[in-house]
Amino acid sequence: MAESMKGLKRTHRCAELSSVNTGEKVTVMGWVQKNRNKGGIVFVDLRDRSGILQIVFEGEDKAELIEKAAKLRSEFVIAVVGNVEARSGAVNENLATGEIEIRAEELRILSESETPPFPIEENSKTKEELRLKYRYLDLRRPDLQRNLMMRSKVATLTRQFLSEEGFLEIETPVLGKSTPEGARDYLVPSRIHPGSFYGLPQSPQLFKQLLMCSGYDRYFQIAKCFRDEDLRADRQPEFTQIDMELSFVDVDDVIDVNERLLAKLFKEVLDVEVTLPIPRMTWQEAMDRYGSDKPDTRFGMELTDVTDTVKDCEFVVFKGAIENGGTVRGINAKGQGGMPRKKIDKLVDFAKDFGAKGLAYIALQTDGTVKSSFAKFMTEGQMQNLIQAMAGEPGDLLLFAADKNKVVWDVLGNLRLEIAKQMEILNKDEYKFVWVTEFPLLEWSDEQNRFMAMHHPFTMPMEEDLKYIDDDPGRVRAKAYDIVLNGNEIGGGSVRIFQNDIQEKMFEVLGFTKEQAYEQFGFLLDAFKYGVPPHAGLAYGLDRMVMLMAKEDSIRDVMAFPKVKDASCLMTEAPSEVDDKQLEELGLEKCSAE
Incomplete structure (x- = not known):
C-alpha cells in the first residue's frame, strides 16, 4: 500500500551528498535499484537522476524497519530519512557517493512497482x-x-x-x-x-x-x-x-x-x-580531398586525382572514364596491404552500393611484391608512377574509382570512412570542426529535368559569379556555409538574397513563373518591397x-x-x-x- 509524503521534504538528490555531509540528517527519495538482504542488515541502492546512493537498514531496535526494507523490490519509489555516515564497508570508487551511506531511521514506500520488462541499467543490451x-x-x-x-x-x-x-x-x-x-x-x-x-x-x-x-x-x-x-x-x-x-x-x-x-x-x-578560428575549406576542396561536403578530418586517407598519371594506360576502366569526361582518383589505406582478398571483395561490393561499377586496387606487400587487379594493363613504368603519385609504400593498400566526378567522390568518400571504421581509427573523444563554404548555388535534377536550389531559393549567389547565371548556372557558387563536426553536418546557413532583381532571376533559373513564385512565396516577396536589410x-x-x-x-x-x-x-x-x-x-x- 502506497504511503503519503506528508511531513517529509526531500533535502538532497542522491548524488548531491558526499563525505562533506557526514553527520547530517537528510531525506532522500527515488527508485530502488537493488536490494541486498544479508540477514539482520539490508542494503538498498537508491537511484534518482543524479546517481546512486547506498542506504543501510540495521540495528537491534530497527527490526520492523529492516523487515519493511527487506520487502523492497526494483523500481519501488521510496522516501528515506537517515544520517549520512562514512561507509562501513569498502569504498566504492565507481560511485560519486562511494565513500558514504545513509543509516536509515524512517522508510516510506511511496509507490510499488511490477517487475519491469527489462533491467534499468546503463548500456542496456535489451x-x-x-x-x-x-x-x-x-x-x-x-x-x-x-x-x-x-x-x-x-x-x-x-x-x-x-x-x-x-x-x-x-x-x-x-x-x-x-x-x-x-x-x-x-x-x-x-x-x-x-x-x-x-x-x-x-x-x-x-x-x-x-x-x-x-x-x-x-x-x-x-x-x-x-x-x-x-x-x-x-x-x-x-x-x-x-x-x-x-x-x-x-x-x-x-x-x-x-x-x-x-x-x-x-x-x-x-x-x-x-581552437578558433575553425578551419574553412571550399566545397570544391572538400569534395576533391575527402569526396564529401561533410568531411571527417580526424584522419587522412585523402583522395588523390591520378587522371593525368593513368591517361595513357591500356586499362579500359580508366580509359573509358576519362574519355567520358570523368576522372580516376584513389585513396591510400596505410598499412592495409596485407588485407585478405575476401575483405577486398567486400570493399568492392560496398563501393557498388554507391554507384561504382567496380574498384581497382594495388596491394603493396611488405616484401616489396605488388598484387593488383589491373597490373597486366599497365607497363612497369606506369605502375611505378601510379604508386608514386599515391605516395604508396610497402604495406599500403591503394584503391581506385573511375567514373563521373559525382560517382567517384561518393564512392571514395564513403569508402575512406568504411575503412577508417574497420581500422578503428575514428576517435569519439576527438572533435574536429571545419566550415565548408562556397557551395554550388544549384544542382541539376534528372528527375525534374531542371536546376534545383542546393539549399533553398533565397540563398545569395557570390557576386562575382552572377555573370554566369544565364549561360552556365551550374558554375555559380553560393554564399552558403555548413559547420561540420567529425564528418557530420551539424549546422548550415547562408547569406540571403535581398535584392528584388536577383530573387526574380533565381526563381527564373529554378523554372518558376512569376505567378508560381508569388503563389508560394508572395507574402515574402511583398514584404521585400518595403525596405529589406541585408x-x-x-x-x-x-x-x-x-x-x-x-x-x-x-x-x-x-x-x-x-x-x-x-x-x-x-x-x-x-x-x-x-x-x-x-x-x-x-x-x-x-x-x-x-
Whole structure:
C-alpha cells in the first residue's frame, strides 16, 4: 500500500551528498535499484537522476524497519530519512557517493512497482524495440538521463549566449503554408476551411526572414521542425533546430558569432577547448580531398586525382572514364596491404552500393611484391608512377574509382570512412570542426529535368559569379556555409538574397513563373518591397549536435520520445486511425490501408 509524503521534504538528490555531509540528517527519495538482504542488515541502492546512493537498514531496535526494507523490490519509489555516515564497508570508487551511506531511521514506500520488462541499467543490451515500447522505463537509465540533461544544458547555454549577443527569442508559427520545394511537408487539414491544409514547418526560414524585414535585427529560436522523409540513424520526422538570423551582416559575421557559441558550449558542457578560428575549406576542396561536403578530418586517407598519371594506360576502366569526361582518383589505406582478398571483395561490393561499377586496387606487400587487379594493363613504368603519385609504400593498400566526378567522390568518400571504421581509427573523444563554404548555388535534377536550389531559393549567389547565371548556372557558387563536426553536418546557413532583381532571376533559373513564385512565396516577396536589410542566418540540428557531444550513434538516444524507422511511436502507437466523426468534420474520407 502506497504511503503519503506528508511531513517529509526531500533535502538532497542522491548524488548531491558526499563525505562533506557526514553527520547530517537528510531525506532522500527515488527508485530502488537493488536490494541486498544479508540477514539482520539490508542494503538498498537508491537511484534518482543524479546517481546512486547506498542506504543501510540495521540495528537491534530497527527490526520492523529492516523487515519493511527487506520487502523492497526494483523500481519501488521510496522516501528515506537517515544520517549520512562514512561507509562501513569498502569504498566504492565507481560511485560519486562511494565513500558514504545513509543509516536509515524512517522508510516510506511511496509507490510499488511490477517487475519491469527489462533491467534499468546503463548500456542496456535489451532490444531497442522493447525499450522504446516502454520508453518511460528506458528513460530511467542513467546513460539516457545524462544525455537528456546534457541536451538541456546545451539549450540553456545557447539561450544565455545568444541573449547576451543581442539576439531576441521569438516564436514563429507551427501551422503555416505548405511550400513543397525540398522535402515533403506534413499536412494538417483545416476544419474551418474544408479542402485546405496547413503545412508543418520544415524550418522557420520564411518567418525569420520576415522578422529581419520587421527590424528585429537578431532573432533566435529553439524550434521544432517537421519533415516527411525516410529515416536513418541521425534523422527523425520531428526534430529541433537552434535557428538564428542576423541583419546587416555578411558571411564572416555569422561565422564569428557561431564559432564563439560552439567554443562556449564545448568548453562548458564537455570541458573541450575549440581552437578558433575553425578551419574553412571550399566545397570544391572538400569534395576533391575527402569526396564529401561533410568531411571527417580526424584522419587522412585523402583522395588523390591520378587522371593525368593513368591517361595513357591500356586499362579500359580508366580509359573509358576519362574519355567520358570523368576522372580516376584513389585513396591510400596505410598499412592495409596485407588485407585478405575476401575483405577486398567486400570493399568492392560496398563501393557498388554507391554507384561504382567496380574498384581497382594495388596491394603493396611488405616484401616489396605488388598484387593488383589491373597490373597486366599497365607497363612497369606506369605502375611505378601510379604508386608514386599515391605516395604508396610497402604495406599500403591503394584503391581506385573511375567514373563521373559525382560517382567517384561518393564512392571514395564513403569508402575512406568504411575503412577508417574497420581500422578503428575514428576517435569519439576527438572533435574536429571545419566550415565548408562556397557551395554550388544549384544542382541539376534528372528527375525534374531542371536546376534545383542546393539549399533553398533565397540563398545569395557570390557576386562575382552572377555573370554566369544565364549561360552556365551550374558554375555559380553560393554564399552558403555548413559547420561540420567529425564528418557530420551539424549546422548550415547562408547569406540571403535581398535584392528584388536577383530573387526574380533565381526563381527564373529554378523554372518558376512569376505567378508560381508569388503563389508560394508572395507574402515574402511583398514584404521585400518595403525596405529589406541585408541578412543572413544559420540553423543547427540540436539533436545531431548533442548526439555527437554524448558520443552516441543515434539521435534517438538524445531525444526523450523518438519515432522508429517507419515514423511511428511504439509507446503511444501513433500514428493511429481517428473516428469517422472527426474525418467528417474535416471533409475527409477514410481510405483503405491497401
